[in-house]
Amino acid sequence: MTGKFGHQRFLIQSALRRIFASPLGGILNILVIGIALSLPAGVYTLLKNAQTLAEQLPGKPEISLYLTTKSNDQTIESIRTRLAQHPEIAGSLFISRDDALKKMQQDSSLGDVIEALDRNPLPDAFVVTPRVDSAAVLKKLRDELAQWDGIALAQLDSDWAYKLEALIALGRMLALILGTLLSLALIAVTFNTIRLQILTQREEIEVARLIGATNAFIRQPFLFFGAIQGLLGGIATLLILAAGIRLSNVPLADVALLYASDFRLQALGWGDSLSLLLFSLYLGWLGAWLSVSRHLSRIRPQ
């Protein structure tokens, strides 16, 4: 076992030595990877923050239940109890047709028109606050309530929920597209650096072959090179994101103040950061693997 670990440490050290053989070149490569990954990772970070912001927003989705005109105190009472017992409903508010009319007269410019009516056209209503907020579940709840006795119409006031979900879905798609494209870029960068590495280490590869190295042995240092370069690129991404968040939070604080909010952008959590590092490590390894598979077989000892 010590043999294995000893050799791995050797591989890591020599990979680092080769990455920074020309310090500027090594840093630039890592920076390219870091910038490429920080675009999708940045969109993802914003998305996460949008979700947190949405959860803090006042105003939950509501379902308005309009009762049939035939409703009497008994139907109203029975609906009130059923609503109170429903597990997906957080609360409900009864608005009688008279109250509704009064409120309308006060609030709207329709006051005169309403005055002119000879009878109240408005139904009794409940405003229901659901416990859930996903659009699909809300719709199901709305449909269920609409079936109840004494209810003429159930209306889901879910505009914002739909809009938010659509926006977040759009953001996800954007992150996915950017992520895919820039992952390919990362693989390409590694592919090319490894190609150059193989060329500069042509002699070493030939000699190693002549004294009995397997292909796996010859591949190893290049795979370590790619993986470690990818990992360092991932670390650069995290640093770029952290800097971006710090910079954005300065003007954001002023904006938030206008809304009496203390909202600030949050960095990615530990889990997401770790995933990002593993992902960039894997992409580097993959780029190296592709490059080595393509270029190594062309080097034959003479």
Add this chain to the structure above:
Amino acid sequence: MIRFNQVSKRYPGGYEALKNVSFNIAEGEMVFLTGHSGAGKSTLLKLIAAIEHPNSGSVLVNNQNVSVLKEAALPYLRRNLGLVFQDHKLLFDRSVFDNVLLPLQICGFDPRESSKRVRAALDKVGLLKREKLNPIALSGGEQQRLCIARAIVNRPAILLADEPTGNLDADYSREIMEIFRSFHQVGATLLISTHDQSVLEDEGVRRITLKSGALV
């Protein structure tokens, strides 16, 4: 240990470097391979290490036909061979020590055990004090000895040396032949190509002589 059966080798371009060569080298034998420049000595050694392949005939190493070995089996053949190259093939991106370490790394040796072996091999060729240097700082004779240390560190059963005393003066040649002789004494099979007269004066060593690709 090494057997050639009617081996011919033609290089692309049509030049016939070996013509119908047959011989046998027993285990533990030490043999000189001689002949003028261009006679086919390097070609013959390359066929044993499967660096080149014959156009006809068969090359057997340890009763294994190496000319039909699969690519994936080649590394394991070469680990049983110690190769001393005419052009050394040293790596100048690492120390003397690390050059000798490479064959052991390839075989997956324990690093501590490896260090001992590397130092033993360097001691044998008289380079122990220079282990930290880059091989570029060594003289021609020292580079040749380093190449030998790398070839023997693995304790291979067979040692193939291509003109190991090529451009060296007589004193250096003698030193190097002494190293080979001591390796022979512990039971290794050696095939050493040379056209160095001072070396060939050594009586009692079997010779295989090539002339324009054919045995004489």
